[in-house]
Amino acid sequence: MKVMLRKRGLSGLVLLAAVFWLPACSSTRPYHDVYQKNLEIHTKTKSDSILLKVGASLHVYRVTGPCKVEYQGTIGLGDGLTNVGIPVGKPSYLSFEFNTSGILGGYSSSTDTSTVITPSPGHRYRINASYVDSIYSVEVAVQSPHGGKRTVLPLQKLSGC
């Protein structure tokens, strides 16, 4: 059985066809948050359509080598503040996923952005994660133990990839 997907192009209809089987599965599990809370995540989501709802989640990975990570778990991010702990002195790969789905079903999408953080002892990291009207951003700032000025950190890619 063929499935045809119709996409509107610039000057007419771009008609595309492809057939694949894609297994539907989910292998996420809750993050076992046993560390001192050093991440302060402020989340804001807003859909640009009343027919779509937006959700955010954080997938936490331990960096085990060049371009190698080990999945640690996932935390749902509701709007507002979520405190999370990740191990101090060890790099963690944080993947922020924004999901959009139709309230009536039939449509879903996800996009993600990520960074590597290696927390210093006593430092707190403030993360602003937002998805507003289909534009998303993740910003990270660090604050020293003595409450000094916050310093914005660029998002770090996973090394060796």
Added chain:
Amino acid sequence: MIGGCFTIPVTPDMMRESARSSSFGREETVHVQRPFDAVVSSIAQRAPTCLRGGVRVTTTQGNAATGITTSTRNVYYTPKLVRKGNRAELYIQQMVKGTILVGENKDKIPPEGWYIMVVDIIPTASGGTQLKFYRTFNLDIVATAITQWAKNTGSGCPDLTKISGRVHEGNVA
């Protein structure tokens, strides 16, 4: 394979012309009260991060009685910023894999794909900058994000899954 009749914009000039002449195109101008070099710098910083990437689009049809069939295609986006004399141009190209594409110019598509947006970035006499967007109708959020970068009012990325199709979408490596 499905037949169709349309012209694929395979050069920036074809994209500009398509935006002007097609009902699926959009041409719009935005004035920014920032110097040209600052605007170009902001766009150069954000475009590779936000506009380069792949999106998987999956369509599922059927039910338990008839069987479920899924169609998947991968859509890749590539931005390119070029300086031309005292102006700059931002191109966004799109390539689709896992599909059969039909249309005029399909054999002339560059490796990075056909053009879906061209932005002419032009300094103005008053010290500001003019952005002229030539794009497909479905790229509102991309134009909004680029405008925010140019105005330095935001650094967010447009969700490319929102411009690639429907049903289920997600990033691909």
